[in-house]
Structures are given as C-alpha cells and as structure tokens.
Amino acid sequence: MTADVENVIDETSAKAGRRKWPSWMRLPSFKFCCVTTLLVCLAYLVWIIMDAQYQQTVFVMRYSTGLLQLDPSPAMVGTGMWDMMWDGVRSWDSLGPRLLLFYLLAIVAVLSSLLMLVQFAHRATIRGMLMVVLVLSVWLSLWVSYDQLNEWAALRRVNIALPRFEAVAKSLSQQWPTENGTLPEAGQFYADPAKRPNLLLLRGREGYPAHEDFGFIIERSDLGAIRFELSGAIGCNIEFHPDGSRPTSYSTRLSGSKATMREAIPLKEHWYLVRYGG
Structure with missing residues (x-):
C-alpha cells in the first residue's frame, strides 16, 4: 500500500515538473x-x-x-x-x-x-x-x-536571354557608337572614343533582376567580336564572334587585366557563353 502511494506521488511530481515549462x-x-x-x-x-x-x-x-x-x-x-x-x-x-x-x-x-x-x-x-x-x-x-549547378543554371538563363543580346549585337555591328546614347535593349551607356573607342559602359540598369541581363561592360575586339558582361553570372560573357574570330583569352579594355578563358560553350552560330578565370 505504501509503495503504491509513493508511486502515485512520484508520477504526480513528474507530471508537475513537465508542466512547469x-x-x-x-x-x-x-x-x-x-x-x-x-x-x-x-x-x-x-x-x-x-x-x-x-x-x-x-x-x-x-x-x-x-x-x-x-x-x-x-x-x-x-x-x-x-x-x-x-x-x-x-x-x-x-x-x-x-x-x-x-x-x-x-x-x-x-x-x-x-x-x-x-x-x-x-x-x-x-x-x-x-x-x-x-x-x-x-x-x-x-x-x-x-x-x-551554378553553371547549368547560368547556361539555362543565358539561352532564354540570348535574343535580347542578338538584337543589341546586330545594332552595334552596323554602327559602333562614338558618343553617349541609349541601346533599346540594354539602356543608357557611356562612350569614350578618344581613350577607349571599343568600350561601352552601361549605366541605365536599375536593380538586379532574377533573369539574366546586361552587365556593366560591352566591348569590341579588333576582329569585330562583341563581348557582353552579364549581370548575374560572375566571370562569364555572352560573346558574338563573326567569321574569323573565336573565343580566347584577352586583356580587358577597361583595366587591362588578363581574362583567361576557361570554357567556351556554343549557343548557336557565332554565339558563345564564355567562362573566364584568373
């Protein structure tokens, strides 16, 4: 009888201890x-x-x-x-x-x-x-x-955005700007033909959209290739290369730093997603 009472008391105390939290x-x-x-x-x-x-x-x-x-x-x-x-x-x-x-x-x-x-x-x-x-x-x-995973996702987004870059490349191939202006798909840009005739700095971008977009820099090579910096994929360009030009390592027009090509992925004829390292 005493043992039963003690067990009941212990169970009651344990429940009370659990309830206090x-x-x-x-x-x-x-x-x-x-x-x-x-x-x-x-x-x-x-x-x-x-x-x-x-x-x-x-x-x-x-x-x-x-x-x-x-x-x-x-x-x-x-x-x-x-x-x-x-x-x-x-x-x-x-x-x-x-x-x-x-x-x-x-x-x-x-x-x-x-x-x-x-x-x-x-x-x-x-x-x-x-x-x-x-x-x-x-x-x-x-x-x-x-x-x-990052590289696959970037390639997927670049393929979706490619038509916009094609439209800008077509316009720039016909006439490279010699003064500040606006590109319909890319927005406003700075041009400095005296010091950097083959470089455009975009300034019209607002925010960071979830889709792939133009970065800050568009530059043209001596062979007529046009390189578009991307807003999202770090160290990557979308590049248009006419006949006689292929993706390769190069020195950037803005800073002169070396961009070492790591990989060039064909998107369609004349177009590549190029990844750089170093």
Missing part, C-alpha cells in the same frame, strides 16, 4: 528539425536555379563579411566604375532583400541541424540515424555540386 519553450522534435533542414536545402536549390543574382548575393556577402578581399585596378577606380558598381550593390533596393534572405536561411539551417544532432544524441534510433545520414548527404551533395 511552457510549450513554446520546449525544443522542437527531431522530425521537425530534419524536415526544416531539408526544406532549407530545397530553398537554396530553387534559389540557385531560378535567380540569376544568387551568385552576386554570395559574392557581396563574402566581400561585406571580409571573407573575400578585392583589389580593384587603378583604371576602374579612376573611371568611377568601382564606386558605381558598389553604390548600386549597397542599395537596399538591389541586393538587400536577397542578403537578408540568405542570412535568415543560413541561421535556420545551422540551428535546425544542431538541434537535430542534439535530439539524435539524446535518443538514438536506427530510423533517426537514417534521417541524419539523409540530411547530411543532401547538404554534402548541394555543396559538392554547387559549381556545376
């Missing part, structure tokens, strides 16, 4: 943490595929946090190109919401992954181990395939 203060369940982490992975995957500015967002995040150090050329600083680029980037209307989303997703991913491991360590099961392996495998796959 509000529900909102309890740790989320193991399953909830796993699902949340997988959803964040899916969000990053969709973002990489659908948004041309994902690479730019990561680039600015690394630069603003000190993970990436940049040394601009004197030519870019002297022409005001460097300030023009970073003034646009610092604007909240351009990449601000994307940076905020990136940080929020990263925080959620880290917290949910840590809580998942804590919950698993507290109560390890075969099913739980399989879930942990699945989640970690998804993260690892996303990390390992990041470059290939």
Whole structure:
C-alpha cells in the first residue's frame, strides 16, 4: 500500500515538473528539425536555379563579411566604375532583400541541424540515424555540386536571354557608337572614343533582376567580336564572334587585366557563353 502511494506521488511530481515549462519553450522534435533542414536545402536549390543574382548575393556577402578581399585596378577606380558598381550593390533596393534572405536561411539551417544532432544524441534510433545520414548527404551533395549547378543554371538563363543580346549585337555591328546614347535593349551607356573607342559602359540598369541581363561592360575586339558582361553570372560573357574570330583569352579594355578563358560553350552560330578565370 505504501509503495503504491509513493508511486502515485512520484508520477504526480513528474507530471508537475513537465508542466512547469511552457510549450513554446520546449525544443522542437527531431522530425521537425530534419524536415526544416531539408526544406532549407530545397530553398537554396530553387534559389540557385531560378535567380540569376544568387551568385552576386554570395559574392557581396563574402566581400561585406571580409571573407573575400578585392583589389580593384587603378583604371576602374579612376573611371568611377568601382564606386558605381558598389553604390548600386549597397542599395537596399538591389541586393538587400536577397542578403537578408540568405542570412535568415543560413541561421535556420545551422540551428535546425544542431538541434537535430542534439535530439539524435539524446535518443538514438536506427530510423533517426537514417534521417541524419539523409540530411547530411543532401547538404554534402548541394555543396559538392554547387559549381556545376551554378553553371547549368547560368547556361539555362543565358539561352532564354540570348535574343535580347542578338538584337543589341546586330545594332552595334552596323554602327559602333562614338558618343553617349541609349541601346533599346540594354539602356543608357557611356562612350569614350578618344581613350577607349571599343568600350561601352552601361549605366541605365536599375536593380538586379532574377533573369539574366546586361552587365556593366560591352566591348569590341579588333576582329569585330562583341563581348557582353552579364549581370548575374560572375566571370562569364555572352560573346558574338563573326567569321574569323573565336573565343580566347584577352586583356580587358577597361583595366587591362588578363581574362583567361576557361570554357567556351556554343549557343548557336557565332554565339558563345564564355567562362573566364584568373
């Protein structure tokens, strides 16, 4: 009889101890943490595929946090190109919401992954181990395939945007501008025929659209090739090459720095997506 009474008292005390914590203060369940982490992975995957500015967002995040150090050329600083680029980037209307989303997703991913491991360590099961392996495998796959995924997504967006670049190239091939003006598809531009006769600096772009768009620079080679910098894909050009011209490494007209060709992907006759490194 005494033992039964003590058991009832112990059970009542245990229930009372559990009730003293509000529900909102309890740790989320193991399953909830796993699902949340997988959803964040899916969000990053969709973002990489659908948004041309994902690479730019990561680039600015690394630069603003000190993970990436940049040394601009004197030519870019002297022409005001460097300030023009970073003034646009610092604007909240351009990449601000994307940076905020990136940080929020990263925080959620880290917290949910840590809580998942804590919950698993507290109560390890075969099913739980399989879930942990699945989640970690998804993260690892996303990390390992990041470059290939970016390149595939960039190629997809470039093929969609190609007709706009063709229209501008047709106009420029007929008559290269010798003064400031406007290109119907690309917007306003600066021209300096005295110092840089084969270089145009675009200035009319507002914001960072999710689709691929014109970057800041359009330049012409001595053989008549026209290179378009892209707004999203870093280190990539869409290039038009007439007969007798092929994609190759070159020195940029603006800064004189060497652009080393890494890969040239044919899009159609005379047109290439060219990736540069170095």
